[in-house]
Amino acid sequence: MELSERQKEIIEIVKKNEPITGENIAGLLGFSRSTLRPDLSLLTLSELLIAKPKVGYFYNAHRVEPFIIKDIKEKKVEDVMSVPVIVSSDTSIQDTIIKMFLEDAGSIYITEQHHLVGIVSRKDLLKTVMGKMNIEEIPISMAMTRVPNIAYVLSGDSVEFATKKLLEHEVDSLPVIESTDGNGPRPLKVIGKFSKTLVSRLFLNIINNEI
Template identity: 80%
Template sequence: MDLSERQKEIIDIVKVNEPITGEKIATLLGFSRSTLRPDLSFLTLCELVIAKPKVGYFYNAHKVVPFIIKDIKEKKVEDVMSVPVIVSSNTSIQDTVIKMFLEDVGSIYITENHQLVGLVSRKDLLKTVIGKMSIEEIPVSMAMTRVPNVAYIFSSDSVEVATKKLLEHEVDSLPVIESNKGDEIKQLKIVGKFSKTVISRLFLAIIKNEM
């Protein structure tokens, strides 16, 4: 069952303002009561909201929360991903370390000609620094984990699939690769990052809707 954006707005309004009349909902959304009647009827039949004559509409958390969980699971990664931190493979280890701390991230993705070629973590950089190498001269490509040993996901993958892969590989984040139309993967263009922070935000959305 998929809800329209307007139906989702109605549920949010009812949650915050219950009990609330259909007329009041229509006013808040800027529509006529007749325009919203099909939406309200649908939400009532699905028991996402409860209608009480002469009182108004009530939020039904027991029905809404499972729907929200299902909706989040099926969302595409491209709908929730964050901005990746990227450097080119010829960037020095020193500059990469500086960027990592300025951006406050646990890993940085490495590219050549805008294509993913590797990943470097705090642990990788720490090993290099401890080794007393000339980090201002050595490129980060000497310290990175190279593709194909880097796990990644596609922008068209579901949040559920991405979360399973994140746990499977026991990492804090995964680079998001632009989905290819063909079956053969020829390019690994990075378009985002899927991380434990993203999952935490989605989990918080569920908690807020339970309150």
């Protein structure tokens, strides 16, 4: 079962204000009681809320929390992804290092004409600096890991799938590639980042009941 945004709002209102009457819920949302009646009936029948006559509605944590976890697993990567840090392939290694620390990024994605061609991590850049290369003049393309040796996820993939891929490849982040129709080779347009930090934040939100 997939909840509507209004039903999710109702659950959040009840969680913060229990016990609360249907009239008060309707008032907080700006709807009439009759408009919300189908939503409240569904949430009560699903045992996500508990209704007590003459008292009001209560939040049923034992039912809601497993539902929230399932909801997160089925979310699309595009719903939770963060902003990627990107430089072009002709950017110098030195400028890439500066950008990495200014943005506090673990990895930087390298593009040509807005399409993914490589990736560098802090470890890659450390090795480059230790190799005594002329980092002011050499482009980052000389130090990056190149496509096709890069794991990535599509924007339409599920959070569960993307998390498994993070663990499978033992990386800190995965570039998110725009989903397209059709088969065969295609340019990889980077539109986001899916990272271990993001997964940790989702997990913490579950613990704190913030989702």
